[in-house]
Amino acid sequence: MRHLSIDIETYSSTDISFGVYKYTESPDFAILLFAYSYDFGPVEVVDLAQGGVIPDSVIRDLLSPDVIKHAYNAQFEITCLNRAGLLTSVDQWQCTMIHGAYLGYPMGLALLGKALGLPQDKKKDTSGKALIKYFCAPCKPTKRNGGRTRNLPRHDMDKWNAFIEYNRQDVITEMECYHRLASFPVPDDTWKDWYLDIQINSSGVRIDHELVEGALYIDEENREMLMNEAYQITGLSNPNSRNQLLDWLNNNTNVSLDKLTKDTVADALMDADDVAAKVLMIRKKLAKSSVSKYTMTDSAMGSDFRLRGTLQFYGANRTGRWAGRLIQVQNLPRNYIENLDTARHLVKTKNRQGLELLYGDVSDTLSQLIRTSIIAEEGNTLCVADFSAIEARVIAWLSGEHWRQRVFAEGGDIYCASASSMFGVPVVKHGENGHLRQKGKVAELALGYQGGVNALKAMGALEMGLHEEELPEIVNLWRNASPRIRDLWYAVENAAVYTVTTGNPIGLDHGIMFRLEIDPMYGYRYMTIELPSGRKLFYPSPSIKKNAFGKDAVHFKTKVNAAWVTESTYGGKLVENITQAVARDCLALTLRRLADVGYQIIMHIHDEAVLEINKENAESTLNDVNAIFSIDIPWADGLLLSSAGFTNDYYMKD
Structure with missing residues (x-):
């Protein structure tokens, strides 16, 4: 050709x-x-x-x-x-x-x-x-x-x-x-994924422009009120100015700050006097960047009120997952407020006072409603389906952690099961030893990829009510309860170091293969990890160097900000890459299956697909979509997948 x-x-x-x-x-x-x-x-x-x-x-x-x-x-x-x-x-x-x-x-x-x-x-x-x-x-x-x-x-x-x-x-x-x-061509299936990605991006998502217009109106009104309130307290010409506000706080309150970030403001609020707390809360509301997604939506949507181009194919190239663009659909705020219909009505009618009366913090409420600005066309509804706990299922399958696979096979609660395995007692949600479920949950979210105490903290363990002195024990209990996952970290790390050191390939279970591959013409070197699907992960210019802990570790070239730099990796991080890449391949295959039978996919987020379907057949279509999600993955024998879904006229987190 x-x-x-x-x-x-x-x-x-x-x-x-x-x-x-x-x-x-x-x-x-x-x-x-x-x-x-x-x-x-x-x-x-x-x-x-x-x-x-x-x-x-x-x-x-x-x-x-x-x-x-x-x-x-x-x-x-x-x-x-x-x-x-x-x-x-x-x-x-x-x-x-x-x-x-x-x-x-x-x-x-x-x-x-x-x-x-x-x-x-x-x-x-x-x-x-x-x-x-x-x-x-x-x-x-x-x-x-x-x-x-x-x-x-x-x-x-x-x-x-x-x-x-x-x-x-x-x-x-x-x-x-x-x-x-x-010398290293893109697999045909990955090109097919890209072709479908263009189709999905070109279709776009329908936007509720009345909600967006109302949100922008209320946000402007709310910001004016907050600025005026801050001015009345501080007397500053621009209370939203970082330098002016820092100077005022340090000289007029018990707060001492050198910068105003999300974390420093949160820390300061714990000990701030009443005046400082009031001003910092105003600052926090004014700095809520998620509301700016309404501005981007308003600017980027087409004349037909559809927003196109929200996904970047292979935007996360360590795994091949998609990244968000424009409004960052991969990172939309969750909705926790009750009665979304009422909140949406108040915003669409530009009723700021009613919104504040019923829901309190206006900025936070607007932020939670961003998801709901994505709607279906007249006569249609949205069908949202996802893989349940797919990363937990994939890592259990990859590692052969059988008790976890049994939990999934029996439809159990992995957080309860994890806590039960950690503490050696039955754990039932809202029942026997139910208080331990929270410890199981934070451990599951933080520790699967070789995380430790700091990972627990980053996942919000302290905010969930856990005490710092008990965190090391939780780490040890979780690792002892999941020895095959722990072994997988070290097996993957050893395989990577062996391959880069010797140049020889080495295989693990489920068809995972580590290789050192060299371009015959230009000499480019890659450590590659072949996934169960046959797709590969590439790590350019691999080498073995001492890491920050003085241990031999794989280093490779990658982009950090706008620079092309050398970075180290380790077993848990590589397991995370592999697990998320396998989960990505499961979703990609399922998206192709949905498209092949004619469904209109308007977007997808990690483990979830959003379709626009005919309202009259919504229930039967949802059942069909869940059935497609449940079809066996041909290259993942024994991987237990489960899906759940719902239909609604606007997008939300169920």
Whole structure:
């Protein structure tokens, strides 16, 4: 088959930060430059902004199933070309960004090029940001530019010619990256997952715009009241100013702080006097960032009130899980308040006083209602189904911790069972020794991946009523009650160290295989972990070095913030990677099964799928969806999965 590598430059008055779907919906959206190369040869650039025309042969090949299309972040190219009338099928594309992520590299063409060590003539052109700002977005009207709001090629031909070369260089860089990744291809099933991901992102979620509008109105009104209240107490010109407030607190109250973070404010509130506590609570409410999700929703949703592009495929490349984008659907606040219908009605009618009267903290209530802004179209409802306790089930299966598997097979409560195993007594929720269930719960949540006392604290053990002096005992009790999981940590760590040290492969149960793999052309080295599904996890540039505890440990290259750095790992962390990756593969297969029988998936979160279904057949559809979730996973013999679900007109945490 032939290969067609593509990169485009575009214009839109809508900011790209609101996602490509909103960006391309703008009436003034246009493709300015179209760069392409056949079979990794010379790059041609079509100057569409100045009347150039894409050759008919290229258009035919864009639509042909016999030509593989390549791009970096190909979802952008696909969406833009579709908007321009070139309706290419996603299954004819391959994305170099996804390929890089699959091999453990960072997202971002410049970062990928740096990680791969591209030679200077193959690197991404660093002048691009300024040129994109000049040609691809509106400009500020000034006397000097004659009051125009957009820069065209004729306004600076030197810059335009440089922009053409920048466009050409992006294709050169993308092709070079493709060649350097090609020795380790992306599995077909992972490409299928990506194709479905584009379909899900393109469908989007329907937004209750009345709820969003009401939430923004109430939030603004509430912030004005809070600011006025803070001003009355402090006399500060801007009580929301970090520096002003710190100075006032340190000089006028019993609080002594050097910074205002979530943790420092929470600590200070424990001993603050009445005045300081009042001001800090106001600050806490004003700083509640989750309410800003309403602003993003309002800005990013389309004219049809659907929000698209909320998922990033392979965004968590240590496991292959998805990441959230725009409103971060993977990290929406939970809803705990009762009677969501009433709360939603009060927000939609912009009744702040009623909301405060019935629910108290307005900011917190608005935050809890963010989930419910996702609704179904008229005549439809949402079907939400998930795997129950999937990580606990997967790690029990991987380790062969049989008593845990029996609990799941019998439909038991894993928190009670864990506490019973730890303390050697029967534990029944709300019954015999029921007080121990909380200890079992926090241990289950914190200790499965080799966590210790600090992990218990991070999981909120102290806030749950446990005492610090009992935490070490809980760690020991849990590990002694789950010896096979403990053994799995060390087996995985030893396998990783052995493979990187000797270069020899080593296998564990369930088809898990550790290998040291080397690119025959470029010499790139990877520690890979083959999963039961056949998919692999890649750890670039592995080496054995002493870790912070003076122990030989696997180190590898990874992205931390915007830097490509060396990081160490250990058995528990690798078990976490494997467990979450297996859980991800279970969900990915189930999503494909749902799509194959025609269900409209609008989003998914870790172990949960959200579908938009016909309201009339809701109950039977839910049963069918749960049945699909319960179909055996062919590569996971003995893995006991269970699903639960519900239907509702708006999204919520059941």
